[in-house]
Amino acid sequence: MSSAARRLTAMAAAVGLLSALPPFHATASAQALRVPTDTFTLKNGLKVAIHEDHSAPLVAVNLWYHVGSGREVAGRSGFAHLFEHMMFQGSRNVDKGGHFGVVQEAGGTLNGSTNSDRTNYYEMVPSNYLEQVLWLEADRMGYLLDAFSQEKLDNQRDVVKNERRQNYENAPYGLASIKLGEMLYPAGHPYHAPTIGYQEDLTAASPADVEGFFRQWYVPNNASLVIAGDVKPAEVRRLVTRYFGDIPAGQPAPAVRPMPVTLAADQREVMEDRVTLARLSLVWPTVERWNADEDALDIFGSILGQGRSSRLYERLVYREQAAQSANAGQGSRPQAGQFSVTVTAREGTSLSQMEREVYEEIARLASEGPTPAEMARARNSNEARSVYQLQTLLGKADRINQYLTERGTPDMFNQDLAHYNAVTSADVKRVAQTYINSRPHIILSVVPNGHRELAAQAPEVHP
């Protein structure tokens, strides 16, 4: 099948998905959103998926290493991310700056990102640069340490410390997200410490840490590579084998298993910050990604607090004008998930009032369930997002890699959507009751410096 035809498959499918408008019926037809891929595994264990799309003369390369901050050892928080920076500092055959140099000369885009569970590296370049990019990625996967130096580590440690200052310490509410993780996940849990790390742990990172981390985690059998775009699969297979084939495998990484957490009772804390408006964060432990209840929780969050037609926005921002903003949503990670509500109060509105009203909306939605119109909005918005993600090669490639990594198969687009569309309003009610309504959770107030009296107080009657 030509790849133009392949794009057409996705197109016809998505039309089908929204064809029930109006009136709305969930019609998740099989084979609707297919993104065909060729998949193979090199002898050293590197998993590879190729997706052909000739609509523009571009190719996206997306490489995941299955290590994030969740696998850091005690006293070395932030190291997975610092290590990501080291991957741009040159390798045996690539100078410091050479990686950016080649991709920028191609007019391409590139970056890397680290979260608690994986580190990804990606480039999008004109298709004639594919071999160059594979060469760059292979050289640092195989031979990073040949170019390592203390000086480079010190330099990137400084850069990362500045990143932490810019995005957390010197940013309003920046330290609250770190605090929430510490409160919800006990010490020792993979999600307890922030991915950006603590300054003292960044200071402690040593050359021995770099070497050990590289040998343990940056091995082909702990990575997966996706190439999407204007390519011929047979040629890509040849190039990937040529550049990555002789990198030796390492020790197999231990499997990742869900580690859900629970709270025995509510935990309430107050932080002062250089902010004008007080902010309330409520966080419940819920379910990890791919849990059967994940999508129902996502829909609950969408109806409760996503966008200007959500219940919290309608009540707190639009009708009562008591809040500056209000959001809610399920956040799922491979090992655990959480449901968060964030309300920034207007001056003159107490966080205690916000807290009480959020509970009222949660209780109402959990007992009455969503309306059919709300269910339709949540589904249709999700479907549209899924189709939009297929518009960019980088977006497609990263999602393929996620499916490949977490589900072992690259083309889960349609099943994923079908599962989401199969959620009923009864499911939404059930998960709201099971995980959220009146369940123990975190209550964090961030108040302007010197104004602890603005913090949310424990309500006298807990619904």
Place this chain on the structure above:
Amino acid sequence: MNRTTIALALTCGFTAPLAAQAPAVATQPTLGPAPRLVMPVVQKTKLANGLSIEVVPMHEVPLVQAALVISGGARLDGNRPGLATFTANMLDEGAGTRDAFALAAEVAYLGATLNTGAGWDAVTVDVGAPKRTFARAMTLAADVVLRPRFTGADIKRQRDLRLAGILQQRDQPGAVAGLVFNAMVFPAGHPYHAAINGDSAATAALDSASVREFWRRAADPRRATLVVTGDVTLAEVRALAQKLYGAWKAPANPFPAAADPGPVARPATRIVLVDKPGAAQSVVMIGAPGVTRRSPDYPAIMLMNTILGGSFSSRLNDILREQKGYTYGAGSSFGWRPVPGPFTASAQVRSNVTDSSLAIFFREFRRIRDSGVTAAELQRARSYLVLGSLGNFETTGQVASQLASLTVLGLPLTTIPADLAAIQRLTAADVQRVARQYLDPGHYTVVIVGDIAKIRPGIETLGIGPVEVRDYNGNEVGK
């Protein structure tokens, strides 16, 4: 050394079997021919009332993107800064038969997006939708453009939200630096002197009458272009536009074209400190009024700035981040608008290297003026800009946005390939000429938001220019 041997072996015989013994990575692969940018073909038509229509059919995915661009934005604010952006934001707070909540609910039901906003030179209503619901989403957009409600209650709600948002900007040192920078670089009376979203005083004075009046005069079909990209044809779009916008009439009292504020005085370089006690970093912004987008030197300036601070591998980022570790990122940019926006060089740096960073910025401004650029830098920047254009036309949204921004500038789509061709031809001498002509380190305003007690002595020692202290609103405080 192993590496040298391999390199020699490969140089001697590229296809020799010897090479097979070494890892393939030992040598950088050669490049195949670069793909060429194929510009989208724009189909155009016009309605009787003057509304221009531009369509780029893209049938790969069943999505449609539309941008209704009406020339005349915040430059029309006059003495009411923030009026254009506020009016644009009010458009979707209730229109036709729907209040704000019902409108947002319908947009979500259609799986669509609807965004309204204003820039300096235009008001824009953006719609993105699946093909299947596109016509219905466009109907909502037409309500928003032609039948906004602008009720007193909606105005008051959005005004109060904006007032609180303006207060919240004080929490963000980068936002504070930007506001003070613009207020210092552009004199009172210049459209860029005030923030595009206005200040607290102007915002508090916004009311239903001023918003209605602004929109009555600004919503002019003769100044409007409807750009549509995606899974549509010109005939479909034309028919839909005729149905939705055919009865749209020109205002009786349209705005005159925004006045050209003329050249701006450039005082000798000075340093403005804004105190943020205990700040973990200093936000540094340096610059002056820049160049109009219509300048024939646009391609040469783009090349020059790509090398100076417009890309990751640029001199400023390479030195301040990759060599010194002073910052998470440093760069420079020109504000490309019909009326010259600012040239700005900026970084957020660790407090105790604020002075050293400042010295490097000024050294680099002078170095590119005095010594120009190397052949390698020039080639890399050329390639970055020319090949980078390939990625600007990938999605329906990108194509629509490229067309919409050219429309605002009054430039045809052929500007893009013409600029790229110029970039291929320009020489190192051209780059140095524009560095000398458009970088002016003797007449820059430097704004630094940081912990003054920590950073002031070092900055004064540099002798770059006189140092003054201002508050978050740009007003002078005790010298």
